[in-house]
Amino acid sequence: MNMKSLAVLCALLVGTSTWADETTDDGRIRLGMTAAERVEFLAEMRQMLTSIQGIIAGIGTEDREQIAAAARYSGNRMARATPTSLRQRLPQSFQDIGGPTHMMFEEIAIRADTDDMADLAVLTGETMQQCLACHAMFRAD
Ligand code: HEC
Structure with a gap:
């Protein structure tokens, strides 16, 4: 390799690492959780994903009980489970x-009794807009 191509390679490497640093700082807001709070918070997040999975699977098989049970798990029960110490700081x-x-999960659970599957799918899509909105804005560290 001659000196010129070495210089080009160096410039590329430096450029790449600068770019990586900028993307690490992704513009989202840190929630400032303790390690223990983070573990519990992320476990609830994974449970919300499980609820979404159960709802969609239930819509696919038109199983109203499955939809309601999956939705209820991430409804008010979960809202009440957030530790007060954390809630006050959020x-x-x-x-x-x-x-x-x-x-909205509670609403899916209630409407699972009566609504068309297509309407339940729309409501699930609307609920997932909430996931997207929050994930775009916050980090759990
Ligand atoms: C009010 C804010 C908020 C809402 C609403 C929200 N999340 Fe999250 N979620 C977060 C934050 C903050 C993280 C951590 C992201 C990070 O640190 O990069 C997260 C992380 C996750 C993770 C990763 C869990 C892990 O173990 O790393 C999953 C899965 C997840 N969310 C699913 C969902 C689903 C599904 C929904 C909607 C039904 C949802 N979340 C709604 C804030 C939210």
Whole structure:
């Protein structure tokens, strides 16, 4: 390799590492959780994904009981389970997305008794907009 191509390679490597540093700082807000709070919080998140899975599977097989049970698990029960110490420190903008998300799961559970499967799919899609909105804004560290 001659000196010129070595210089080009170095420039590329430096450029790449600068780019990586910028993307690490991804512009989302840190929630400032303790390690223990984070473990519990992320476990609840995975449970919400499990609820979504159960709801979609239930819509696919038109199993109203499965939809309601899956939705209820991430409804008010989960909202009440957030430790008070953590809830008091969470920003209002976080709570403004999180609270209604649990309410929407309760709504899916109630409407699972009566609504068309297509309408339940629409409501599930709307609920998942909440997931996207919050994930775009916050980090659990
Ligand atoms: C009010 C805010 C908020 C809402 C609403 C929300 N999440 Fe999250 N979720 C987070 C944050 C913050 C993280 C951590 C992201 C990070 O640190 O990079 C997270 C992480 C996760 C993870 C990763 C868990 C792990 O073990 O790493 C999953 C899965 C997840 N969320 C699923 C969902 C689903 C599904 C929904 C909607 C039904 C949802 N979340 C709604 C804030 C939210």
